[in-house]
Amino acid sequence: MITAALTIPFVVGLALLFLRKLVAGRTAAWLGTVAMTAALVLFALVWEGKDKISGEVDVAWIDPLGARLHLGATALSWPFLLMTAFIGVLCCVWLIADDTAPALVGLVLIISASSLGVFASLDLLLFFVFFELALIPMWFVIAWWGSSTVRSSGHLDDGSGFKNVPAEVTARSAATRFLLFTVTGSALLLVGIVLVARDSRSLQLTEIGGGPLAAAILIVLGFAVKTPLVPLHTWLPDAHSKAPTVGSVLLAAVFLKLGTYGLIITSTLLSESFADVAPYVAGAGVVGIIWSALACYAQDDLKRLIAFSSIGHMGFVALAISTMTDIGIAAAVFGSVAHGLVTGLLFFLSGSLKDRFGTASMRVIGRGLYARTPWLAVAFVFAAVASLGLPGLAGFWGELLSLRAAYEVGDVLSKPYAWTVLGFAVLGVALTTAYFVRAIRLLAQGEPVAQDVDRDLDLRESVVGFALVASIVVLGLAPGLIVGLYDFQPVAVGAVTP
Structure with missing residues (x-):
């Protein structure tokens, strides 16, 4: 579930960036809303209890460094995961308008997915990679x-301060x-x-x-x-x-x-x-x-x-x-x-x-x-x-x-x-x-x-x-x-x- 929750908004975000000229702004925002809602639901369903690592995924990644694709939700990270996905949904809803740029929706999805990756990471190198993404x-x-x-900082043209x-x-x-x-x-x-x-x-x-x-x-x-x-x-x-x-x-x-x-x-x-x-x-x-x-x-x-x-x-x-x-x-x-x-x-x-x-x-x-x-x-x-x-x-x-x-x-x-x-x-x-x-x-x-x-x-x-x-x-x-x-x-x- 965690892998899907991270992958869905990231893939949709990349698709919107590459296909931004083919997708209307309102359609892009609706796609983003669906993707982030799916992530939110998956993170909510993955929870198994505060004393466990919920939805743990642990597979080999970079063996010489001892780095692994190690993901999971803990008592510390789960509230952050839910809040991040929830805010991502609302940002996409906010962008439901005809003048919205599909690329902006795509960037919002990538930022949200990367942040979710930080909170879900149980490997320090993976944590850092998502942190930078x-x-x-x-x-x-x-x-x-x-x-x-x-x-x-100089003369005010309109008296407004701007x-x-x-x-x-x-x-x-x-x-x-x-x-x-x-x-x-x-x-x-x-x-x-x-x-x-x-x-x-x-x-x-x-x-x-x-x-x-x-x-x-x-x-x-x-x-x-x-x-x-x-x-x-x-x-x-x-x-x-x-x-x-x-x-x-x-x-x-x-x-x-x-x-x-x-x-x-x-x-x-x-x-x-x-x-x-x-x-x-x-x-x-x-x-x-x-x-x-x-x-x-x-x-x-x-x-x-x-x-x-x-x-x-x-x-x-x-x-x-x-x-x-x-x-x-x-x-x-x-x-x-x-x-x-x-x-x-x-x-x-x-x-x-x-x-x-x-x-x-x-x-x-x-x-x-x-x-x-x-x-x-x-x-x-x-x-x-x-x-x-x-x-x-x-x-x-x-x-x-x-x-x-x-x-x-x-x-x-x-x-x-x-x-x-x-x-x-x-x-x-x-x-x-x-x-x-x-x-x-x-x-x-x-x-x-x-x-x-x-x-x-x-x-x-x-x-x-x-x-x-x-x-x-x-x-x-x-x-x-x-x-x-x-x-x-x-x-x-x-x-x-x-």
């Missing part, structure tokens, strides 16, 4: 279908910066993998029992670029603000999770070496929480605000991972999945606004969306309060479990240090609330100033929005669907099981 397609998504506006420039200049610049950062991180990751393989004499995740400190440092740095952790985050805001809607969604919901998932498996496979690095991971995570919140409060561009908020949310995930406890692992997985769903919804909605107004500037979009586009406003406010951690929604549990992991300290971080970073993380929660409330006030509330382009959610946008809203509510009310996969189970939801 998604990079080049994402460059094309950003560079070829990216935004044609940039923030002006001016038009050639898309191939700004979008390609952001795409290239993204590629350079991630390729550099990948180089560090590859060296770390070589060191681990030499020390363990194996590339199989099921056989690796440790590795040298140098390997842990290199691998953590490689994944820190992808997560991203401060100060390796500077590629993210520009990439998000220039990417098309589906590109931003994939970056936030899937690409960033390649980094957090990598950090999670590193903390479990290289536990002794990672313990020496963990305090720095916690520190970088907390710095990201505070710094990104302050940066968000200064943003006018909605897509840049959401991009900076992702850095903060990944900071909570990094803090949870650094505790190296059962609750920390549960918090990291839940926080990653919750962020993928909530931020995916935010980027879909910001894309809707940008399609209507030609910009993501909150000042240009104007106030009073409750009166102008009521359903779009309600969906945006829902996504914002979910992202700031409102109880009863998925975002709440990711933050709460991360804070509890830091409070309980564990065996790696010292109590004074853990409680210090906990204090800063709590401050970050307050700052997160402040900047999202500001965004709600600037867009949804206030005296409405109607514009000719005001238009509420259409059918395609409503379907995607409802699917994500429902998922966020379900995980918020039944967190045990994910938390129950691990040894830790919070008392408040002890009766909730998958």
Whole structure:
């Protein structure tokens, strides 16, 4: 099943790239939707239980290196597999339009299939190959279908804070910066993998029992670029603000999770070496929480605000991972999945606004969306309060479990240090609330100033929005669907099981 779940979207994606002149855009999007739905169903059906490797495939590949085509779904990877396939389905649904480029649908499928391969890999070399496969397609998504506006640093021609420039200049610049950062991180990751393989004499995740400190440092740095952790985050805001809607969604919901998932498996496979690095991971995570919140409060561009908020949310995930406890692992997985769903919804909605107004500037979009586009406003406010951690929604549990992991300290971080970073993380929660409330006030509330382009959610946008809203509510009310996969189970939801 796993082989088919990876092969179907990859093959359909390649076919759409090669036959892009023969297939209509709407047809391509429907084909992509069917392919990703098939992958989602197969990954859901493959599950055999949290104590097993579900759907395991293990065949010879490169014998001299000891590399194998080793795939399977574990308790750590299964939630990521389901979320990635689900987001892939919604991205294809979003592209169901007459003006959609079949090549864009093909790239979305290849990126999704490659990311699924990362989460399903049980061989480090195979993991790295899939990890790299998604990079080049994402460059094309950003560079070829990216935004044609940039923030002006000189005289403002129209008073909006933006001016038009050639898309191939700004979008390609952001795409290239993204590629350079991630390729550099990948180089560090590859060296770390070589060191681990030499020390363990194996590339199989099921056989690796440790590795040298140098390997842990290199691998953590490689994944820190992808997560991203401060100060390796500077590629993210520009990439998000220039990417098309589906590109931003994939970056936030899937690409960033390649980094957090990598950090999670590193903390479990290289536990002794990672313990020496963990305090720095916690520190970088907390710095990201505070710094990104302050940066968000200064943003006018909605897509840049959401991009900076992702850095903060990944900071909570990094803090949870650094505790190296059962609750920390549960918090990291839940926080990653919750962020993928909530931020995916935010980027879909910001894309809707940008399609209507030609910009993501909150000042240009104007106030009073409750009166102008009521359903779009309600969906945006829902996504914002979910992202700031409102109880009863998925975002709440990711933050709460991360804070509890830091409070309980564990065996790696010292109590004074853990409680210090906990204090800063709590401050970050307050700052997160402040900047999202500001965004709600600037867009949804206030005296409405109607514009000719005001238009509420259409059918395609409503379907995607409802699917994500429902998922966020379900995980918020039944967190045990994910938390129950691990040894830790919070008392408040002890009766909730998958």
